[in-house]
Amino acid sequence: MTDKSVERPRADLPTVEADTRPYWDAAKAGTLLIAECGACGKVHHYPRPFCPFCWSEDVHPREASGRGTLYTYSTVYVNDLHPFKTRLPYVAALVELEEGPRLMTNIEGCAPDDLSVGMPVEVDFRSLTEELDAIVFRPAS
Numbered sequence: 001m002t003d004k005s006v007e008r009p010r011a012d013l014p015t016v017e018a019d020t021r022p023y024w025d026a027a028k029a030g031t032l033l034i035a036e037c038g039a040c041g042k043v044h045h046y047p048r049p050f051c052p053f054c055w056s057e058d059v060h061p062r063e064a065s066g067r068g069t070l071y072t073y074s075t076v077y078v079n080d081l082h083p084f085k086t087r088l089p090y091v092a093a094l095v096e097l098e099e100g101p102r103l104m105t106n107i108e109g110c111a112p113d114d115l116s117v118g119m120p121v122e123v124d125f126r127s128l129t130e131e132l133d134a135i136v137f138r139p140a141s
């Protein structure tokens with residue numbers, strides 16, 4: 001017999017690697033970082049060890065404004081994975097940052113019916129563990 005109340009794996013925790021550690025540490029400290037290429041000057045996100053535009057490996061983190069617009073979204077009503085099922089319904093979204101890159105995120109602090117494509121949003125951080133915060137967005141104040 002199995003006891004389902006003991007230690008279920010969390011499906012909402014990112015895998016942190018050496019290349020992405022600075023981004024997660026910054027999020028925990030309340031700052032959104034994106035990656036900038038030292039060769040061509042373009043920015044991208046998610047972070048990679050090379051530039052997706054010119055393939056240079058001269059990439060480094062830089063602070064993003066945290067402002068963007070809601071590019072598209074979907075309200076999720078069914079998800080059996082722990083701990084998502086405790087958060088239903090939630091809004092999965094693609095946010096286009098002021099700097100250009102788009103990132104997968106959640107929209108929080110707002111009823112799904114109050115969302116509209118193109119609306120201004122701003123970054124916020126929700127604690128996942130003592131070391132990790134989720135990068136989420138809210139309607140801009």
Ligand SMILES: [Zn+2]
Nearest residue numbers: 037040051054
């Ligand atoms: Zn580049």
